Structure formats: C-alpha cells, structure tokens
Amino acid sequence: MGDQRRCSKSFEDSIREKIMTTIFEKIIKGELPANIHYEDEEVICIDDKYPQAPIHLLVITKKPIPSIHEMSEADYYLLGNVFKVIKMLADQMNFEDSYRIITNHGSGAGQTVPHLHFHVLSGRQLGAKGG
Numbered sequence: 001m002g003d004q005r006r007c008s009k010s011f012e013d014s015i016r017e018k019i020m021t022t023i024f025e026k027i028i029k030g031e032l033p034a035n036i037h038y039e040d041e042e043v044i045c046i047d048d049k050y051p052q053a054p055i056h057l058l059v060i061t062k063k064p065i066p067s068i069h070e071m072s073e074a075d076y077y078l079l080g081n082v083f084k085v086i087k088m089l090a091d092q093m094n095f096e097d098s099y100r101i102i103t104n105h106g107s108g109a110g111q112t113v114p115h116l117h118f119h120v121l122s123g124r125q126l127g128a129k130g131g
C-alpha cells in the first residue's frame, strides 16, 4: 500500500512537471533549440523567436520563477546579474546607445510564458509609450 502510494505520487508529480515545464525551461535544458548569446549559472540570454525589433533578446533566469511578482526576498540578487548581463551584451553587441528592458507580469500585461524573463529591444526607434 505504502509503495503503491509512493508510485502514484511520483507519477502525478511527473505529469505535473510535464504540464508546467515552460518553453524556456526546455531551452535551458537544451531540449529546444535557441540562439544563445550568453549563459552562466543564473541566467541565459537568447534571441526572441518572434522579434519585435532588429535586436530582441530575452534574458531568462534559470530558476523557474513565474514572473517578477513571484520573486521572493531570496531571489532579488538575481536581478543584479540580469542587469549586469544586459549591460555587458549591449556593449558587446554595440547597442549600448539605446535599448529598452521590459518584463511582463500576467496575461493582462501580455505575459505568455510564465517563467521570469526580460525583453531587451534595440536597433530601431522605440516609441515613448511602448510601441
């Protein structure tokens, strides 16, 4: 009985894991292809598959935090690395003159992948109000 419960619980866990695994987790694990610009233990930076500007990077935390609003106190140090990586890539990729950083929280704000990430847009004139 005890063993059966353990088996069925781990089966449920594996189903839940499959359902909740995001595209970004698959990219981080190397299960889906992406054009990777940078990677360390905490973040990965890839090209957005559907770019909204000539340069459209996604800087993704490796820890699967659903969005900025679900960050805990213990996670805030990650933001320092995210912004450090963005600055470094802007310098390396020569778009340090102008760029925009966006993170969406919730479907009402346009979030489609529930895994914390930062859009970095550059290479065209960006409208002052988000366009």
Ligand code: 5GP
Pocket (backbone or CB within 6 Å): 023, 034, 035, 046, 047, 048, 049, 050, 051, 103, 104, 110, 111, 112, 113, 114
């Ligand atoms: P969100 O809408 O959640 O703020 O941003 C998710 C982003 O992921 C979107 O800009 C979308 O274009 C991008 N995206 C969706 N699927 C893939 C994919 O398979 N690979 C990459 N590189 N980007 C993706």
